Amino acid sequence: xxxxxxxxxxxxxxxxxxxxxxxxxxxxxxxxxxxxxxxxxxxxxxxxxxxxxxxxxxxxxxxxxxxxxxxxxxxxxxxxxxxxxxxxxxxxxxxxxxxxxxxxxxxxxxxxxxxxxxxxxxxxxxxxxxxxxxxxxxxxxxxxxxxxxxxxxxxxxxxxxxxxxxxxxxxxxxxxxxxxxxxxxxxxxxxxxxxxxxxxxxxxxxxxxxxxxxxxxxxxxxxxxxxxxxxxxxxxxxxxxxxxxxxxxxxxxxxxxxxxxxxxxxxxxxxxxxxxxxxxxxxxxxxxxxxxxxxxxxxxxxxxxxxxxxxxxxxxxxxxxxxxxxxxxxxxxxxxxxxxxxxxxxxxxxxxxxxxxxxxxxxxxxxxxxxxxxxxxxxxxxxxxxxxxxxxxxxxxxxxxxxxxxxxxxxxxxxxxxxxxxxxxxxxxxxxxxxxxxxxxxxxxxxxxxxxxxxxxxxxxxxxxxxxxxxxxxxxxxxxxxxxxxxx
Numbered sequence: 440x441x442x443x444x445x446x447x448x449x450x451x452x453x454x455x456x457x458x459x460x461x462x463x464x465x466x467x468x469x470x471x472x473x474x475x476x477x478x479x480x481x482x483x484x485x486x487x488x489x490x491x492x493x494x495x496x497x498x499x500x501x502x503x504x505x506x507x508x509x510x511x512x513x514x515x516x517x518x519x520x521x522x523x524x525x526x527x528x529x530x531x532x533x534x535x536x537x538x539x540x541x542x543x544x545x546x547x548x549x550x551x552x553x554x555x556x557x558x559x560x561x562x563x564x565x566x567x568x569x570x571x572x573x574x575x576x577x578x579x580x581x582x583x584x585x586x587x588x589x590x591x592x593x594x595x596x597x598x599x600x601x602x603x604x605x606x607x608x609x610x611x612x613x614x615x616x617x618x619x620x621x622x623x624x625x626x627x628x629x630x631x632x633x634x635x636x637x638x639x640x641x642x643x644x645x646x647x648x649x650x651x652x653x654x655x656x657x658x659x660x661x662x663x664x665x666x667x668x669x670x671x672x673x674x675x676x677x678x679x680x681x682x683x684x685x686x687x688x689x690x691x692x693x694x695x696x697x698x699x700x701x702x703x704x705x706x707x708x709x710x711x712x713x714x715x716x717x718x719x720x721x722x723x724x725x726x727x728x729x730x731x732x733x734x735x736x737x738x739x740x741x742x743x744x745x746x747x748x749x750x751x752x753x754x755x756x757x758x759x760x761x762x763x764x765x766x767x768x769x770x771x772x773x774x775x776x777x778x779x780x781x782x783x784x785x786x787x788x789x790x791x792x793x794x795x796x797x798x799x800x801x802x803x804x805x806x807x808x809x810x811x812x813x814x815x816x817x818x819x820x821x822x823x824x825x826x827x828x829x830x831x832x833x834x835x836x837x838x839x840x841x842x843x844x845x846x847x848x849x850x851x852x853x854x855x856x857x858x859x860x861x862x863x864x865x866x867x868x869x870x871x872x873x874x875x876x877x878x879x880x881x882x883x884x885x886x887x888x889x890x891x892x893x894x895x896x897x898x899x900x901x902x903x904x905x906x907x908x909x910x911x912x913x914x915x916x917x918x919x920x921x922x923x924x925x926x927x
Contacts, residue, residue: 505711514717518629518706525707526625532618539611546604552592559585589773589788597765598758606755613748619741623907625705630903632702637720638896639695645888646688652881653681659868668870676874680881720895722846725902726916729836732909736832740910743828746821753817757810763803766795828908835905842898846920849887849894856887 505511505521513521523529593600657677663669703709737743772789863880866872898920906912 505708507711507713509713511714512717513714515630515633518633518702519626521706521708522625522629523622526705527707529618529621529625532614532621536611536614536618539607539614542607543604543611546600546607549593549596549600552590554588554590556586556588558587585775587773587775589771591769591771593767593769594791595768597762599762599765599767602755602759602762606752606759609748609752609755613745613752616741616745616748619910620745623741623910627903627907628705629702630906631900632698632705633716633718634720634896634899634903636695636698636702636716637718638892639691639698640716641720641892642691642889643688643695645885645892646684646691649684649881649885650681650688653677653684656867656877656881657681660874663870669874673874676878680878720892721899721902722895722920724843724916724918724920725839725913727836727913729833732836732905732913733829733832735911736828736909737825740828740908742910743821743824746817746824750814750817750821753810753814757807757814760803760807760810763798763806764800766793768793831908832905835901835908839898839901839905842894842901843920845894846891846898849891850921853887853891856884860884 657674657680660669660673660677664671664674699712699714700709703711768791770789770791772787774787776786860880860883863872863876867874867877902913
């Protein structure tokens with residue numbers, strides 16, 4: 440064994456660290472940080488900047504803004520921005536990204552020096568009986584401690600560590616895509632819930648108008664009954680109609696409150712309810728065609744990108760398993776000293792090694808077979824996701840076009856019902872019509888109004904669904920489906 444003094448040992452360890460930091464470690468750090476330059480959506484970039492600047496403190500400040508002491512008016516974009524900041528599901532996925540990012544560094548840590556240090560306490564010496572003397576030596580007993588330090592560092596392993604780090608890096612990129620998909624899902628949930636709130640508010644308005652109409656009809660029925668032009672049955676019918684309309688109004692308000700609570704929960708501020716929405720159900724037309732929508736989805740849909748990254752990770756895993764047959768090349772150094780006893784003895788070592796670590800040919804072969812099967816599975820899952828994206832984009836595109844036609848048909852039915860209601864109301868005021876005819880006209884008009892708003896809701900939800908399946912917002916055209924702001 441080669442022997443060195445303390446200065447040589449320390450110098451050897453220093454050289455090891457310098458080599459590591461200047462070569463493999465530097466490469467690993469560059470490889471880890473290289474992925475932070477990947478382009479992301481505006482919301483994700485903003486959110487990650489907030490997280491770097493003490494995210495926990497920023498989160499507390501954002502939530503503290505939304506207390507029921509302050510009344511706010513939210514647009515759809517406002518709701519989306521609040522959800523991006525406060526929704527806990529998004530924060531959980533961002534933390535999951537950090538977990539996988541740290542695993543890249545863990546993989547590259549194989550090239551970092553491994554230091555072992557310790558101290559042993561022992562009692563040593565020789566003892567002889569009184570009647571025996573060997574070589575004239577006397578007996579002795581000593582207590583001492585043995586401090587020791589050693590280090591080793593991997594220099595080259597024929598690409599095993601790099602393949603493992605590449606695999607983890609692909610998994611990290613897949614998690615980034617999963618975060619984008621989660622944000623798309625949250626935005627979709629915000630939009631659909633937002634539109635449902637607007638629809639619920641429209642229902643409340645319809646039933647409020649209905650209550651007013653029935654209050655007026657009840658007053659007319661009483662007037663006709665008092666002068667003898669109508670029977671008492673008209674008054675009873677009008678009272679029944681008014682009571683039912685009031686009940687429907689109470690139910691509609693309850694639905695509206697539940698929809699608002701649901702919207703608050705998705706935004707991540709479930710306790711906040713003191714707000715109202717500024718928008719109405721949209722009638723904008725969209726300019727897109729199914730082929731370009733499918734192409735865009737194949738290029739940018741985060742779920743598809745995540746599946747592709749998983750395929751790449753499976754390929755890197757197979758490469759790493761195949762390289763398990765190769766040896767490791769490294770250097771090592773150590774130093775120990777026996778202190779406190781009669782004879783101080785130190786030892787030191789420094790050298791290089793070519794080694795196999797627990798090489799089991801059967802296990803390596805089966806691990807390679809497993810990696811091949813995992814790769815085939817990932818490729819099949821990627822194809823399945825691709826087919827699903829194709830189907831969903833096409834289906835939602837057809838749903839959007841169908842919903843557009845439903846709006847036009849519902850508007851035509853609404854105009855006809857409104858005209859019918861105007862006529863039966865006029866007949867009843869003139870004393871010609873009866874209560875049954877009036878109620879039929881009122882119900883037809885009421886249902887036509889609700890059907891019209893429901894068609895608008897379906898159209899907006901279909902547009903939000905198509906945006907989610909594509910992965911990016913779809914563009915408005917310069918025209919409206921209907922040039923209308925109010926149907927009444």
